[in-house]
Every structure is written in structure tokens, then in C-alpha cells.
Amino acid sequence: MTTKPHQPRISLCMIVKNEADNLARCLRSVRGAVDEIIIVDTGSTDATCSIARSFGARIIDYPWNGDFAAARNAGLALAQGTWILVLDADEELEPGSRDELLVCAKHTEYEAFFVRIHNHQGTERASQTLTVNPILRMFKNRPNYRFSGIIHEQIAAVIVQETPEAAMHMGTVIVHHYGYADGVVERKDKISRNLGLLKQQLEQSPGDAFQHFNLAVEYMRLNDYGQALEHIGTSLKLAEPGTSYVHLLYKYKVRCLAVTGDYPGALEACGQGSTLFPDYPDLHHLKGALLLQVSALAEAKTALCRTLEIGASPPLYHTESGLGTYLTHTLLGQVCQQIGEAHEAAACFTRAAQLQPDPWPLIPRLTRLFKCTGREPELHGWLAGQLPGILTEQRQELLRLLVRDGCYTAAADVLGAGVRDAAVQDAGKVDGMTQSAGEIDSVMRDAGAVDDAEPEVSPTADLLELLQRAEAASAAELSYDDITGLLNHPAVVPADRNTALPLSAIAAAVQPWILLADKVLAVLVTSAMYSPAAAAARITLPLPRSTD
Numbered sequence: 001m002t003t004k005p006h007q008p009r010i011s012l013c014m015i016v017k018n019e020a021d022n023l024a025r026c027l028r029s030v031r032g033a034v035d036e037i038i039i040v041d042t043g044s045t046d047a048t049c050s051i052a053r054s055f056g057a058r059i060i061d062y063p064w065n066g067d068f069a070a071a072r073n074a075g076l077a078l079a080q081g082t083w084i085l086v087l088d089a090d091e092e093l094e095p096g097s098r099d100e101l102l103v104c105a106k107h108t109e110y111e112a113f114f115v116r117i118h119n120h121q122g123t124e125r126a127s128q129t130l131t132v133n134p135i136l137r138m139f140k141n142r143p144n145y146r147f148s149g150i151i152h153e154q155i156a157a158v159i160v161q162e163t164p165e166a167a168m169h170m171g172t173v174i175v176h177h178y179g180y181a182d183g184v185v186e187r188k189d190k191i192s193r194n195l196g197l198l199k200q201q202l203e204q205s206p207g208d209a210f211q212h213f214n215l216a217v218e219y220m221r222l223n224d225y226g227q228a229l230e231h232i233g234t235s236l237k238l239a240e241p242g243t244s245y246v247h248l249l250y251k252y253k254v255r256c257l258a259v260t261g262d263y264p265g266a267l268e269a270c271g272q273g274s275t276l277f278p279d280y281p282d283l284h285h286l287k288g289a290l291l292l293q294v295s296a297l298a299e300a301k302t303a304l305c306r307t308l309e310i311g312a313s314p315p316l317y318h319t320e321s322g323l324g325t326y327l328t329h330t331l332l333g334q335v336c337q338q339i340g341e342a343h344e345a346a347a348c349f350t351r352a353a354q355l356q357p358d359p360w361p362l363i364p365r366l367t368r369l370f371k372c373t374g375r376e377p378e379l380h381g382w383l384a385g386q387l388p389g390i391l392t393e394q395r396q397e398l399l400r401l402l403v404r405d406g407c408y409t410a411a412a413d414v415l416g417a418g419v420r421d422a423a424v425q426d427a428g429k430v431d432g433m434t435q436s437a438g439e440i441d442s443v444m445r446d447a448g449a450v451d452d453a454e455p456e457v458s459p460t461a462d463l464l465e466l467l468q469r470a471e472a473a474s475a476a477e478l479s480y481d482d483i484t485g486l487l488n489h490p491a492v493v494p495a496d497r498n499t500a501l502p503l504s505a506i507a508a509a510v511q512p513w514i515l516l517a518d519k520v521l522a523v524l525v526t527s528a529m530y531s532p533a534a535a536a537a538r539i540t541l542p543l544p545r546s547t548d
Helices: 023-029 048-054 068-076 095-106 156-162 184-204 209-221 225-238 246-259 263-276 281-293 297-310 326-339 342-355 360-372 376-386 388-393 395-404 408-425 437-446 459-472 480-487 502-525 531-539
Strands: 010-016 036-041 058-061 083-086 091-093 112-120 129-140 168-177
Touching: 010 068, 010 095, 023 048, 023 091, 036 048, 036 068, 048 058, 091 095, 095 129, 095 168, 129 156, 129 168, 184 209, 209 225, 209 246, 225 246, 246 263, 246 281, 263 281, 281 297, 281 326, 297 326, 326 342, 326 360, 342 360, 342 376, 360 376, 360 395, 360 408, 360 531, 376 388, 376 408, 388 395, 395 408, 395 480, 408 459, 459 480, 480 502, 502 531
Parallel strands: 010 036, 010 083, 036 058, 112 168
Antiparallel strands: 083 129, 091 168, 112 129
């Protein structure tokens, strides 16, 4: 471990068992930030201990006795640093947070620091963050600061009890957690273990509001919302004002009531929670989602606009990635679309795509909206100005999407722009204003824009002709075979598409009828009698899927 002059020392304390797959990543992440590593091993039979030794860790063999707090405290007793940092093996420190952690350690006027735990969907840092939890993970090394609780062990309450005037800081240090990214079976095993320990804990202290909260969480994971609501209610009655997880109790109460179909009760819980926590965006977002479910569109818009005013959650709250930002913009776009505010809906979907880590799922909504509101000729320019990465990095996928959704004008624009771009890249080969269809195809193949499976065919020119015909045809003139020809064109069908899959076969059969229905509805939209219903039906036709 490194020794930093005039820098208070940090002791990393961990408990582990059979964590050979995760431990090295965790320990690498704290290099340069901690001065010693103390690992309590509760019975590993893999390479966990040898990996720990390779990082210079001190290992304590501790037979598992079903008490997480006791195991944690065995490591704390040997720590020599000014500060104790607690991590689990399936976590890692964000590289950009190492220096911040060292800065925190210099502020000895504080007794403890909260960090932000990012819970991931996958097992890599690049995978999507699902939730963000503020959790106390670094605290002063004092002999009277010890964990309590045989499961979901806590130390914050002990610190407050032992040092009533203790100052704690809500930092922005990020720790990535992958513990719930494994398979469903393993998660159920964890739930079974947790339920047993929590029930045991409640037998010892039936009035423990925190353990009732934890039981509610486990029952929610089991989809047992009745039991979850019972423990949420008990926890709300027992919890002291100012308890750090009360905002979550209201959020989970809303979720449980909504899942069971009790929308009035869920909305009432939203109101109660947002009164107590007016700056908690998650509750306002949930209120907007509930109001959308009951078709109270104006009220839903108000709730979602309030969510966006707050923005991303303040650090003291547990939150979910995208609430107050891209998920709220997406939901607001749906509300605006139903109200008939098409331009505002397009702006919302676009902003959501700009903020979302993976914007592609929003593109079908956006393209459908432009098509159904008569703005399809603007689509290519809109994407070029607002979401240029879609055109540069996912041009072929976009072309497929547009064809599959009947956006033939926009598809021709994308295809034509691809030709022009390829011509510019290879200006010495063709004149971008006068090239023949064969020359276009040659340039497109060189640029990787079309497949080269059938060199005797002119995919680009043929597709352009089909697109123009489809765009010009009326609903009566456009046949099933015309649509099928477009959908199965070599420039549209992904090279790796597996047509043998039943779902793909069904989608291939259904899609032409959807597009023909769209053509008919587009005609009916112009009729005063049928316009509102036809417009609503047209925009809600099934969106094409990227896997089709």
C-alpha cells in the first residue's frame, strides 16, 4: 500500500467468500487510495485468498455464523487507519473518484462520508446504471463505531448514538455495484437467504423499522406485493422523522399499489410522499406515470414538468437512472403525443435521446411521430442537426427502420445522403451529381453501405425505385407483394437475420399488413368524420422492432 505524507490513512475493510471472479477488479480500483486492506474471509474454497494476498491484504479467517455485522466488526478491530472504507467484492471505485476520496479523508472535521452506489444491470462499469443509492461507506476509525444487524448491517445510527454532534458529508464519490446483475436463480437464492436472516432479526427486535423496510424490499423482489405493503406500513409507523429511507418507503408503497391496480391509493401515496419530499423527482415522475395510466393527461403533464424542473435527484435520495432526465422526457413526450402536441412531443423524444446512454430505442417513436404529423420530409435534417450520431454510426439500421415503418421519403433521403457521402469520400471515382446507378452501387459497396452478395443486381437504384413507387402509391394501389419486396430488399434485411426463428417469421408476415393499414389510415386522416380516430390509430400501430 502507498503511504501519503500528511494524508490521513484509509483502511479498506471487506468481508468475502468465494469472490475470485470479482475481487481483483475491486482491489485494483482502490490502488493509490487506500493504505491497507483487511479482508475477513468467511470460508472461501476458490482462489479468493491468494488474490487478496497478491494485493498485500491482511486476511482474517472467520467461520461464518450467520451474522454480517460480526464479520464486519472482526475486520474493523484490526484497522490502523484514520478512516475505514467499506466495500464489497462485487463493487469497484470509479477511477475518477480516487482523488475525491483522498480529499474527503483530509476533512477530519467530519465523522463519516456517504458515497453514491451505482447498481448496474450488467457486470461491467459500462452497463446501464439502474439505481443510485447514497450509503455511508467511509467513517472515522473509533473503537465504539461498530456495525449492528445480522443482515443489511448498519453503522450510521451507531455513529449518531455515540457522537450526537457528528457531522456527516454527502459526497459524490461513485462506487459501482454488480451484485444483482447475475441470473434470476442466483437472485432468488439471495432473496431466500435474506428473508431468513431478516425474519430472525425481527424476532430479536420486532420494532425495528429498518428491518421491516428491508423485508418489504425482498417481498417486492418476489412479487409478493401484499406482504411488501404490510411491512412498508409497519416501517412507516415505526420510523423516526428524518430517517434516511422514508422517501423510499413512499416510493415503494406507490409502486406496490400501482402493480395491484389500486391507482387512487397509489396517487394518494404519491401526494403524501411528495409533500414530505418536494424535491424528490422519482415521486413526481411516478405521479405523472399514474396519471397517464388513468388518462388524466393535463395533470400528468404538470407532474412531469415538475419532475424536469427538479432534474436529477439530489444526492441524499435513492433514485433510478433517467428519472428527472431522459425517462421523464420520454414519458412527457408520450403525454404530449396523446394530447396532440406533436411538436412538443418530438422535442421531448429528441431531448430524451440526446440524454440517454443508448438513444436508439427512441428513434422509432420519433420517426413514427414525424411520419404521422406530416413532417417526414424534415426527418433527415432533424436527425442531422439533433442526433447526428444516428446518421453517422447507425445509418444502415436507420434505413431498415424507416423502410419497415413505411417512412419511404425519409428512407430515400437517408439512402441518397449515403450515396452523396460515399461519393465525396471517393470523389476521384465518380461525379456526385452525375453518377449512374451502377457507379452509385459500386461506391456504396466500397463504403460498406450495401451488401455485395448479388453483384449483378443494383440494390441502391432498385431500392430507390421501390421507395418512390411506394410513396406515390395510394392505399388501393400498394400491394402486399410491393411491401414484402421492400422489407426483404438486400439493402434492408440485416445480413445476420435468422428467418428461421418463429417470432421473426411472424413479424415478417405481419409487417406488410401493418404498413398497408397505415396507408389506409393515412387516407382516413384527411376525412373530417374519421380524422381524430384514424390519427390516433395510426400513431399507435405497433412500432417496428430492431430484431424483426
